[in-house]
Amino acid sequence: MRQVKSSFGGAKRVAWLRGSALLALCLLVPAAFGETEPAASVPQPVAPGCPALAPEAVLATLNAVRAMPRQCGPRAFAAAAALRWSAQLAESAGRHVQQLAARNTLSHRGQQAESLRQRLRESGYRLRLGGENLAAGPADADEALAQWLLSPEHCANLMAPAYEEAALACAANNGEYGRFWVLHLGAALPALP
Numbered sequence: 001m002r003q004v005k006s007s008f009g010g011a012k013r014v015a016w017l018r019g020s021a022l023l024a025l026c027l028l029v030p031a032a033f034g035e036t037e038p039a040a041s042v043p044q045p046v047a048p049g050c051p052a053l054a055p056e057a058v059l060a061t062l063n064a065v066r067a068m069p070r071q072c073g074p075r076a077f078a079a080a081a082a083l084r085w086s087a088q089l090a091e092s093a094g095r096h097v098q099q100l101a102a103r104n105t106l107s108h109r110g111q112q113a114e115s116l117r118q119r120l121r122e123s124g125y126r127l128r129l130g131g132e133n134l135a136a137g138p139a140d141a142d143e144a145l146a147q148w149l150l151s152p153e154h155c156a157n158l159m160a161p162a163y164e165e166a167a168l169a170c171a172a173n174n175g176e177y178g179r180f181w182v183l184h185l186g187a188a189l190p191a192l193p
Contacts, residue, residue, distance in 0.1 A: 049171075049172025049173075049178070049179065050170035050171065050172050050179060051140050051141070051170070053141060053168055053169070053170060055085040055090075055167075056085075058085070058141060058166075058167075058168045059082070059083060059084070059085055059166070061141065061142065061145060062083055062145070062158070062166055062168075063082040063083060065145065065149070065158060065159075066079065066080040066081070066082065066083065066158065066159060067079050067080075067082075070149075070155065070159050072149075072152045072153075072155030072156040072158075072159060073152025073153075073155070073156070074152070075152070075156055077156070077159035077160075077161075078161070080159055080160070080161045080163075081161065081164070083163060083164065083165055083166040083185070084164060084165050084166075085165070085166065085167060086125065086165035086166065086167050086184075086186060086188075087167075088120070088123045088124045088125040089120070089123070089125060089165055089166060089167035089184040089185075089186055090167035090168075090169065090184075091123040091124075091167075092119045092120050092122070092123035092125065092167075092184055093167045093168060093169035093182040093183065093184040094169040094171075094182075095119065095122075095123070096119055096132075096169075096182050096184075097169040097170060097171040097180050097181065097182040098171050100134070100136070100171065100180045100182070101171035101172060101173040101175075101180045102173070104173060104175035104176070104177065106134045106135075106136050106180070107134075108132060108134065116130055116131075116132045116184075117130065120184070120186065125186060125188060126188045126189045126191070126192075127186060127188065127189070128186075128187045128188055128189045129162050129163065129186065129187040130184065130185065130186045130187075131157045131160065131163065131184070131185040131186070132157075132182065132183065132184055132185070133148050133154050133157055133158070133181075133182075133183040133185075134180075134181065134182055134183075135147060135148065135180070135181040136177035136179070136180045136181070137177045137178065137179065138179060138181060139178075139179065141168060141170070141181070144181040144183075145158075148183070157185060158183075158185075160185070162187050163185040163186060163187055164186070164187045164188070165185070165186050165187070165188065166183065166184065166185050166186070167183075167184050168181065168182070168183045168184075169181070169182050
C-alpha cells in the first residue's frame with residue numbers, strides 16, 4: 001500500500017491506494033486567455049522508458065471511453081463527443097510530466113508553483129476550460145486510463161462533455177514509481193480575427 005497526499009477543491013486529504021499507481025485528483029480550471037492552433041496529429045517524441053504515444057491511438061482509446069454512458073461515482077454521464085489532439089496541450093502535458101518525474105512526485109503545481117492555467121497559457125493554449133489527470137506507476141496509457149476510470153473525480157474529468165481537446169504525456173525515472181502520466185483536457189476560446 002502507498003500513501004497518497006492530494007488536494008481537490010482546496011481540501012487536503014490522505015488516502016491509501018492499493019496497486020502500483022499513485023493518483024492525484026483532477027482540476028477543472030475555467031479561464032479566458034491563451035492562444036490555440038489547429039490540433040496536430042504528429043507523433044510525440046518517446047521519452048526514454050515510456051511507450052510510444054501515437055496521438056491517433058491515444059484519441060481512439062479516450063474517445064472509446066467517452067462514446068459510452070458511464071457512472072463516475074455518484075454522477076452519471078451520457079456519452080460525450082470525441083476529443084481532438086492539441087499540440088499546445090501536448091506541449092504543456094509534456095513539460096509538466098518531465099517536472100513530475102524529475103521531482104519523483106505528483107502535484108498539480110509546477111516547480112515554480114505554476115497552476116494548470118499558467119502552464120496552458122505558457123504553451124499557447126487559448127483556454128476556456130481545462131482539466132488535468134495525473135498518475136504515477138502505470139506501465140502504459142491503458143493502465144493509467146483504467147485507474148482514472150476507477151476514481152470518481154478522474155472519471156468525471158474524462159467524461160466532461162465540455163472538453164473538446166486532449167493530449168497525454170509520459171516520463172520515466174528510476175524512482176519508486178517509474179513512469180508518470182499527465183493527461184490535459186481542454187476547450188479553447190474561439191480564434192481571434
